[in-house]
Amino acid sequence: MERLRAEGFEVEAGSGGMPTAFAARFRPWRWACDRAYAEYDAVPGNCQAAATRKMPRPGLSRHAAGHTDPHSALGIGALGGALAAKAAMERFGIQRHNRLFR
Numbered sequence: 881m882e883r884l885r886a887e888g889f890e891v892e893a894g895s896g897g898m899p900t901a902f903a904a905r906f907r908p909w910r911w912a913c914d915r916a917y918a919e920y921d922a923v924p925g926n927c928q929a930a931a932t933r934k935m936p937r938p939g940l941s942r943h944a945a946g947h948t949d950p951h952s953a954l955g956i957g958a959l960g961g962a963l964a965a966k967a968a969m970e971r972f973g974i975q976r977h978n979r980l981f982r
Contacts, residue, residue, distance in 0.1 A: 884980065887963060895981065906966045907977030955982065 881891045881902050889904040929937045936942045962980040969976060 883959070884962070887966060889962075889966075889980070901982055903979065903981040904962070905977060905979045906962070906969070907979075 881893055881904070884904040885891050887906070889906045891905075892903045895901045895903040929935045936944055958980060962978055965978045968974060969978070
């Protein structure tokens with residue numbers, strides 16, 4: 881959310897009543913819209929310590945959230961896509977707005 885705000889996106893934290901959700905919008909043009917979904921996982925009890933047995937990372941509870949599959953790559957990929965689309969919109973005067981949400 882901080883990176884999106886720094887890039888000029890309007891960011892709504894906690895969208896849909898979910899504390900980890902957000903919606904970000906860059907809209908120099910109000911009518912046409914492109915959307916992307918930034919999926920990531922944060923499942924309690926899967927904090928994946930770098931160890932040979934199941935255990936929490938140092939300093940974290942055994943209930944700490946973690947990633948259970950590669951969905952986290954989809955989130956950063958969607959962020960990169962939204963920032964690239966914004967740059968193209970600005971460079972070429974594309975009259976759309978784009979929205980990234982999680």
